[in-house]
Amino acid sequence: MTKKICLLFPNYKRGGAETAFDSYIEALSKKYNVYVISNKNFTPKIKVDSYIVTSKNYFSHTSKIIKYIQSISPDIVITFKSHVLLIPLLKYIKLF
Numbered sequence: 001m002t003k004k005i006c007l008l009f010p011n012y013k014r015g016g017a018e019t020a021f022d023s024y025i026e027a028l029s030k031k032y033n034v035y036v037i038s039n040k041n042f043t044p045k046i047k048v049d050s051y052i053v054t055s056k057n058y059f060s061h062t063s064k065i066i067k068y069i070q071s072i073s074p075d076i077v078i079t080f081k082s083h084v085l086l087i088p089l090l091k092y093i094k095l096f
Contacts, residue, residue: 006035006074008065010053014041021080035072037065 005028009021022045028034029048036050044050051068053061069077 002031002033003076004033004035004072004074005076005078006037006069006072008037008077008079010039010080035074037068 007021007025007028009018025034025036025044025048026046029046034048036044036048037053038050039053049072051065053065
């Protein structure tokens with residue numbers, strides 16, 4: 001059974017970090033099922049399942065993001081940038 005990895009990248013724009021993130025996704029998707037949660041600027045080079053947050057206020061979608069994460073039941077959740085604030089919440093709902 002292939003492991004599931006959920007990547008949260010809130011402020012996706014074109015730049016160096018995003019180029020590295022694309023490479024990261026491409027490498028991980030060869031071995032794992034990759035799910036990405038990002039803003040509307042996310043346009044992957046390869047096909048991955050993604051949840052796109054359309055609001056400028058990313059945290060207003062917290063409950064929808066949590067439901068999406070619960071629905072995919074990932075083995076690993078990796079967060080980038082401001083998602084450090086979600087870690088206590090994810091622990092509370094027992095995703096870890």
